Amino acid sequence: MSLVINNLHVKIKENNREVLKGVNLNIPDGEIHAIMGPNGTGKSTLVQTLMGSNKYQITDGEIIFNGTKLNNLAVDERARLGLFLGMQYPTEITGVKNSDFIKAAMEATHPNHHLTVLQFLQRFEHCMNFLDIDHHYADRYLNEGFSGGEKKRNEILQMMMLKPRLAMLDEIDSGLDIDALKVVSNGINHMRAKDFSALIITHYDRILHYVTPDVVHVMMDGRVVTSGGPDLASKLEKEGYAKLRDQLGLKIKLVDDE
Amino acid sequence: MKTDLNQIDQKYQYGFKDKIKPVYTTGAGLNENVVRKISAEKHEPQWMLAIRLRAFHIYQRMPMPNFGPDLSHLNLNKIHYFQRDSDHVSRSWDDVPDTIKNTFQKIGVPQAERKYLAGAEAQYESEAVYTNLKSDLKKMGIIFMDTDSALKKHPDLVKQYFGKLVGAATNKFTALNTAVWSGGTFIYVPKGVHATVPLQSFFRINAGNTGQFERTLIIVDEGASINYVEGCTAPTYSEDSLHAAVVEVFVKKDAFCRYTTIQNWSHNVYSLETKRAVADAHARMEWIDGNLGSKITMKYPSVDLNGPYASGSMLSIAFAKHGVYQDTGAIMRHHAPYTSSNVISKSICKDGGVCNYRGKEKIEPNSKHSKSHVECDTIIMDDQSTTDTIPANIVRNGDSTMEHEARVSKISENDLYYLMSRGLSEKQATKMIIMGFIEPFSKQLPMEYAVELNKLIDLQM
Numbered sequence: 001m002s003l004v005i006n007n008l009h010v011k012i013k014e015n016n017r018e019v020l021k022g023v024n025l026n027i028p029d030g031e032i033h034a035i036m037g038p039n040g041t042g043k044s045t046l047v048q049t050l051m052g053s054n055k056y057q058i059t060d061g062e063i064i065f066n067g068t069k070l071n072n073l074a075v076d077e078r079a080r081l082g083l084f085l086g087m088q089y090p091t092e093i094t095g096v097k098n099s100d101f102i103k104a105a106m107e108a109t110h111p112n113h114h115l116t117v118l119q120f121l122q123r124f125e126h127c128m129n130f131l132d133i134d135h136h137y138a139d140r141y142l143n144e145g146f147s148g149g150e151k152k153r154n155e156i157l158q159m160m161m162l163k164p165r166l167a168m169l170d171e172i173d174s175g176l177d178i179d180a181l182k183v184v185s186n187g188i189n190h191m192r193a194k195d196f197s198a199l200i201i202t203h204y205d206r207i208l209h210y211v212t213p214d215v216v217h218v219m220m221d222g223r224v225v226t227s228g229g230p231d232l233a234s235k236l237e238k239e240g241y242a243k244l245r246d247q248l249g250l251k252i253k254l255v256d257d258e
Numbered sequence: 259m260k261t262d263l264n265q266i267d268q269k270y271q272y273g274f275k276d277k278i279k280p281v282y283t284t285g286a287g288l289n290e291n292v293v294r295k296i297s298a299e300k301h302e303p304q305w306m307l308a309i310r311l312r313a314f315h316i317y318q319r320m321p322m323p324n325f326g327p328d329l330s331h332l333n334l335n336k337i338h339y340f341q342r343d344s345d346h347v348s349r350s351w352d353d354v355p356d357t358i359k360n361t362f363q364k365i366g367v368p369q370a371e372r373k374y375l376a377g378a379e380a381q382y383e384s385e386a387v388y389t390n391l392k393s394d395l396k397k398m399g400i401i402f403m404d405t406d407s408a409l410k411k412h413p414d415l416v417k418q419y420f421g422k423l424v425g426a427a428t429n430k431f432t433a434l435n436t437a438v439w440s441g442g443t444f445i446y447v448p449k450g451v452h453a454t455v456p457l458q459s460f461f462r463i464n465a466g467n468t469g470q471f472e473r474t475l476i477i478v479d480e481g482a483s484i485n486y487v488e489g490c491t492a493p494t495y496s497e498d499s500l501h502a503a504v505v506e507v508f509v510k511k512d513a514f515c516r517y518t519t520i521q522n523w524s525h526n527v528y529s530l531e532t533k534r535a536v537a538d539a540h541a542r543m544e545w546i547d548g549n550l551g552s553k554i555t556m557k558y559p560s561v562d563l564n565g566p567y568a569s570g571s572m573l574s575i576a577f578a579k580h581g582v583y584q585d586t587g588a589i590m591r592h593h594a595p596y597t598s599s600n601v602i603s604k605s606i607c608k609d610g611g612v613c614n615y616r617g618k619e620k621i622e623p624n625s626k627h628s629k630s631h632v633e634c635d636t637i638i639m640d641d642q643s644t645t646d647t648i649p650a651n652i653v654r655n656g657d658s659t660m661e662h663e664a665r666v667s668k669i670s671e672n673d674l675y676y677l678m679s680r681g682l683s684e685k686q687a688t689k690m691i692i693m694g695f696i697e698p699f700s701k702q703l704p705m706e707y708a709v710e711l712n713k714l715i716d717l718q719m
Contacts, residue, residue, distance in 0.1 A: 051679050054671070079681035091676040095694025101677070104690065108681035141694070158680065 003027040003050075003166055003197065008061035010042075010049050019045040021222035022061070027166070027197050027215075032188070034200045034208055036233060037219035038241045038254045043201045044088060046219070047168040051085040052078050065166065080109055082165030086155035086172050092143040098154065099124060099138040102161050109162050127160045130190065132183050148175035156187040167191065168199045173207035185210030205233035220245060221252040283341035288334070290314060293437050296340045300406055300440075303413060313426035313436035320430040326616065327554045327583040332528050337500055339438045339471070395453065400484075401446040402457055405473050408444035415446055419475055423506040423534045423562075431502040431530045435471045442472030442503065447482040447513075456485040456518075456704055474505040476515065478541075483514035487704060500528045501552075507535035509543045511565060516544040520707055522714055523552035525581055531557045539565025539594070546702055547574040549584055550714050558616060560589035563597035563625075571600040575699045577718055578611025578643070587617035587648075588632075592625035592658070601632040604696055607643035608718070618650040621658045628658040636666045637695055639688075689719050 003026070010020035019042045027033050037043050049056045050063060052075040063070040070078055093101075103120055115123070128135055131153050143151050152172055159167050169188070173181055188198060188211045200207065208216070208230065216232040217224045220241070225248055226232070236244060245252055282299060284292045293314045297307040322329055395402055401412060409416050426436040447453060478484050501523065509515045515535070523529050529552045535543040545559040561570030572588035584607075590599035605613035619630045630653075636645045647664040669691055677687035692715060693700070700708045 053675060074684075075675060075678040076681055076683050076687075079679055085679050087676065087679075091670070091672045093673050093676070093691060093694055095697030096690055101680075101690070104682060104686065105677075105680035108683070108686065162680065 002029055002066070003199075004064040005050075006062050006064075008046075008049070008063065009059045010045055010056050011059055012045075013055055013057050018059070019056070019222055020049065023219075023222070023224055025217065025224055027199060029165075029197055030192075030194045031214040032192070032198045032200065032211060033215045033217060034202060034213040034233065035217045035219055035224075036202055036205070036236060039203075041219045042222045043219050044170055047085055047170050047199065047201060050078075050168060051075060051083060076108070079164075082109075084159055084162060084164030084167045086152075086159060086167060086169040088170040088174070090143050090151045090155055092141070092146070094141050094144050096142045097138070098140055098142050101142050102158055105158065105162055109164070124161065127157055130160070131157055131187055133157060149177065149180045152176055152184060153180065156184050160187055160191065163191075163196075165195060166197050166199065168201070170201045171203070172200065173202055173204070181207060182210060205237040208233045218244065220250060220254075225250060284339055286336050286338055288314075288337070288339050288434075288438065292339055296438055296440070299340070300409075302409060305417065306409060309421060309426070310437050310439075313433050314438075316426050317430060317433035317437055320427070320433055322430055323556065326556055326585040326614070327612075329528065329530075329554065332500065334434075334500075340440055395457075398451045398453070399448040400451060400453055400457075401444065403444055405442040405444045405475060406440065408475070412444075412446070415477070416444070416475065419477055419506065419508060420473075421506075423508065423536055424504050424532050428532060432504055432532045435473060435502050435504040435532075439471045439473035439504070441470075442474040442505075443476070443486070443488070444474070445476045445478075445484065445486065447478045447484045449479040449510075450481040451479075452482065453484040456487045458487045458704075470499075470501045470503065472503045474503065476505075476507045476517070478507070478509045478513040478515045480510045481512040482510070485516045485518070487518040487707065488520075499526060501531070502528075503531045503533075505531070505533040505559075507533075507543065509535060509537045509541040511538045512540045513538075514542045514544075516546065517559075518546040518703065518707070520548040520550070520703070520711060520714075521552070521555075522550040523555075525551060525553055525579075527552045529555040529557065531555075533557065533559035534562070535560065535570070536562040536564055537568035537570055540567045541565065542568070543570045545570075545572045545574070545588065546699070547572065547586070548699065548711065549574070549576045549586055550711075550718065551577075552582060552584070554583045554585070556585045558587045558589050558618075560591065561599065562591045562593060563599065563628075564593050565597075566594045567596045568594060569598045569600075571602075573602045573699055573702060574604065575696045576603075576605040576613050577715070578605070578607045578613045579718060580609040580611060583612045583614075585612075585614045585616055587615050589618045590620070590630060592619075592621040592628045592630065595624065595626045596628065597625055598629040599631070601630075602698065603632075603634045604699060605634075605636045605645065606639065606692060606695070607636070607645055608639040610640075610642035612644050614646045614648060615664075616648045618652075619660060619662075620650075620652045621654060621660065623654045626655050626657040628655075630658070630660040632660075632662045634662075634664040635695070636664075637692065638666060638668055685719060689716065692719070 005023055005025040008020050008023040011018045023046060035043050045056060052073060058071055065081060068081060133153055143154060146154060172184060176184060185207060212230055215227055216230060217227045241254060284295050293310050297310055421436060424432050426433045445457060476486060507515055507517060537543045543561045547559060549555050559572060563570055570590050574586060576584035576586050578584045588601045599619060601617060603615045607613040613636060615634045617632060619632060621628050621630060632649060634647045638645055645666055649662055651660050651662055653660050669688060673691055674687050677690060678684060700711050703711060
């Protein structure tokens, strides 16, 4: 069981710009993968497309998750198959209590696994303690007025509560101080299991000091250009993306190139 | 939050009709004789008949409202202006006819009813059939009964306050109500008494073409407080029916009154109500008003802030689906210094429904250092629906502040995406966003009402 992406081409609907230009990726069950890459290279587009965001359109290729083709499935259908996207910019929804929302999401993603209110609260409390989240966040409105770090913790809290099969974490480390980074990393490590896999999108190798990936992929200009073990991340951190590009002999302009 | 799909698919759940034969009816249409008959049937004092007759003549010459929704399809000659179901007001629940109990069961009233059995009063048809004054309310000296009974038992109190805030000539429908009123709730809270539990009443129209003209009169004496809650649901009919209620609330010095209403009229009901409150010095009046159904609703509850430091607030939601026109708002009149008012109006329109906010805030020259704040929030769910905000803000002195905010939005794609990425269907996600939008309203409701509101919104989605 795994996620298989074959020759995925994706464009942004709004301006017809092709962002993914033939992505191939394979994430077997039980593994944690990281995707690194310079800005504007399609990393977020990839996970948004996997989740089913309607801002993007698949023009070619296919996404197979545990044997099911995802290409034409709605966002909620994918979530119910076990996909989870920890968002880079989680939205704030006023009037909806965090705990009510998470309970509804658990019921939606695990329809056959009924939790009593007490069981739910116990698990919720356990996860909040684990992530060092103040308990009054249960009663606060979904992400409303949360700081950047609080929002990220809340994404990890949802992941721990929903127990997805595949968690995609889009720059979950951005805006986190070192303590929060450790807490978030603990949450991810805690999820490690035979039937769980993760895809961590990041710019820096910082989070990968705490969460050791099984595979590191590098994306440039809409493709996965190379893959390797955890040391690929530290190598990149030392040498930079431009050097790797030149070593690979790629003719790609990086967004931040002057 | 759980969504029961079966429930959503059901047709208007409350659209049923009990088989009850009125014991007495004046038949369709209105003339002076009908007014006399109503008064005679109730054995009213002469002065009430005089009020009715005077109002009837005002009604005859008053024009229909010249603003807002089109009322030309309302056929006032087809309305039954009075009918009686049971010939006495039941004292105990056991005496309430089974068919009526069944009705309350169908609309899910029993939970609330059982809980507040002793203190609740339910209006059925044009009159209260069930009144049971909780004994501790009685001990506190609180009078809580239907207005017809109050007229018999406390004629002096009724005479002192009836029509003093909402005169017959206020508009055509207040004139009509004054001429043919029946039922409604009467509450008197003596000085310094705090009603510890909310007083509740359920209203409902039954029998096609029955006009419902209840007359509610609430007097909260100095330093006293009360929380009054009423809920309405009505069955669906092919012919139009009219609900033209008048509510008068007197909040004396240092007193507090909260008046909560949830209405879910079926989609052939014209709900044309006039609600007015007066708050004396340091008093506070709160309207909480939810309008979920009807064909046309015109309702602009008001507070006259008559004494220094008086405050008034309105917290409302309106939901308009196809064929529904909600023209609602609030009126705050500042007649004294240091008064404050706050209006929060939330509305949702869908499938071609219309939601308007029509309000007025007036700060008079003598109301220095007063504050008024109005916030109108609307969610338009599709391109067929419409909304308008029609405020009239008048400030007649330089030491007061007035703020008006209006926002119209659609359900955010980002919000939907986020919720759906956690497995909620589009319908569930939409409902969750809507429930969040009206949360400031629903969190003010007693538990049973919040649950009922949740179900009603579910049905509307």
